[in-house]
Amino acid sequence: MKQFISLLITSLNVNFGISALRYRFTKEKKHLWEPILIGLSIILGGGSIIALYTVFLQGVYKGGQMLNSPELVLLIAILACQFMVFIFGIFYVISAFYFSNDIDLLVPLPLKPYHILASKFIIIMVNEYLVAWPVLLPAIIIYGTGMRPGLMYWLKSLLVLLLTPVIPLVLVSIFVLILMRVVSIRKNRDVLVVLGSLLGLLLGLTINYFAQKLPEGNSQQFIQDMIVARADVIKLIGQRVPPSTWATYGLAMQTLEGWMYFILYLLISLTLFGLLMWLGNLFFYKGLLAGQEVNRGRKKLSAQSINAQLEKASSPVIALFLKEWKLFLRTPVYAMNGLAGMIMVPFLILMPFIARAEEMKALLTQIRQPQFAMQVTLGSAGLVLFASSINIVACTSISREGKTFWISKMIPVPARQQVTAKLLHSMAISGIGVVVTTAVIGIALKLSIIRMFTIFILCLLGNVLLNALNLLIDLLHPRLEWDNPQEAVKQNLNGLFSILFTLAVLALSAILTALLVQLRASEWIIHAALGLTMGFLAIPTLAILYTLAESQYRRLEA
């Protein structure tokens, strides 16, 4: 146990860079304003999102009260939280279990496999709190201040805050343990890992979707029934995801029954955790050690094939672009994170059509009517822009170089050309995202070719702007010190900034559209105005990016 505790403390220290931070401010004497500025922008950006979310929850709470189920707000928050933990978890777990470099250090130590597994699990839990708490806390506070359920409520909610990530994370971890065990024997392991985890993600989303599906039938009727009959909404929704119901009841009911639910929830969490540890003891090292092997000696190159590969010379920019592309696709964490958005968003759009074909038909015929054409086009463009820009390609493109950054500093290629290669690479990934999502949405909504083309152009322009902004933020503030590729993308603040940029551009477009609609501008004028705005904003951003490139590359030491 003592061993485990010190392993855990060391891992926590490394994960949050506590010693490194202390060194930075005591020894290196880095500027203090930097972290303060970053902290402020996180509070502002994150705060505004949380504020919006709180307003939404308050609506849910009021609605719940009308339905005589004020605890609806708790249920929604717990479900949302578990859902997010699940999505983030898949990436965290794979990279922390199998792709982190400290594994080499840890395995030779006299520790049991489950020690390592448990310490990694707890680290991931702590990271997930950063996602989970902003989702849970507002709901707990809204319910607690509204219903005044007493002291026990607050004590129990502390436990819920601590435990909510456990169940989804254990499920993800078990999935990953099995995935790695299966995949480790095969060739092309990295590709299989990416595909497997994306599959797991889709599977999880599908299950989630079906599990939360309301009973078939007319939804209007259903809600009326519920109000009239005072039917138990909580039971209906939570039916298929019992743990969230237990947590909700356990929190909300201060009776003996409430305690039963609460204890049930605790027990299930602990049992699942135990199961994971047991499986870990069986599987963890096997998958892990197999994972250390890289395919070698598979194909020996003949003299001819060597020369064939050397037949083509490229310009430095093209060579850098190809390098970026290969490294991106061949590093599972990068590929997963970069491609997840453009796979998930179309999937989430298609899901309802598959799951509830009947009801959707009615909705579709509504949507496809010509008077909604503009709203549908712009709405789709917003979705496509979101899906294609939430990849972390541009905002981590310098961070990802990490310990190989010396090569970029050493080579006789001007920083501008290096930035150009990175911009091309991120535009290529975003471009694929735009094409895929536009096609899926266009076909699902039967949009005309000209509208699909409009969406394509608008989103491409939007992505030029966003990728330039994302590259700029990474250029100004790269995270080059990392041992494990997952730190470069997941534990990188630039990812957060990138999402905020996307939201800002979407908000700006929405405001502009609303203004133009007020002025009774025609549809195509609105499209043109949006496109021009993106274009005009992109020009100064690119100018700043290229102006700063040279001096920033020089300033970053390797």
Place this chain on the structure above:
Amino acid sequence: MLRISNLSKSYNRGAVKAVDGLSLHVKPGEIFGFLGPNGAGKTTTIKMIVGLLNPDEGSIIVNGYDNQKNPIEAKKSIGYVPDNPVVYDNLTGMEYLNFMADIYQVPVTLRKERINYFLEMFDLTDAAGDLIKSYSHGMKQKIALAGALLHNPALWIMDEPMVGLDPKSSHLLKELMRQHCQKGNTVFFSTHILEVAERLCDRIGIIHRGKLIAVGTLDELRRGEQSETLENIFLELTEQ
């Protein structure tokens, strides 16, 4: 070929002075050995020459180009192998070499010839199609060495190049260094292996606490006492 004047660099905002007023001139066709105790400032100096670190003071002229004012031209003249070469793990050896050839704009016929030559020489032909992350430490070092030489750099800079190489490879490396100089190029490397420095280098510089405390041919360093080994000279000079 390489002219360093009054070079200074400190870390942690002046708390650690790593290189202190260093001046040095390395001539074309010379093999120059850079010696010094741990933490003396060798790596720091080398990193400033190749442009990884910015000097606080002083200038560095490589092949006639100031590496602050004209960094691209200076870099074109340099081939650099760091002490612990971390290269792109997820490229194959072949892809890495081809990438370097593209970056340094080596024409197709020349790159074919040289890549084949180095792969053959370092026994990497069989591994060339595999990802670099599957390589052993020494193999990674050799692929980095090959990558640094594809453009036949006027100045070849290495930081402790022998560490981690097997006897045959380090023998080959020494041969390569000689050949490189015979073509009129310059080699600059840091090392802790005094016998190598003794036998290979035309001139030797010793750095201690950031300052160059001795420079010259072996004979000049001996100051007439023919029996002195480099080891004794080194130990005496870096005593305090």
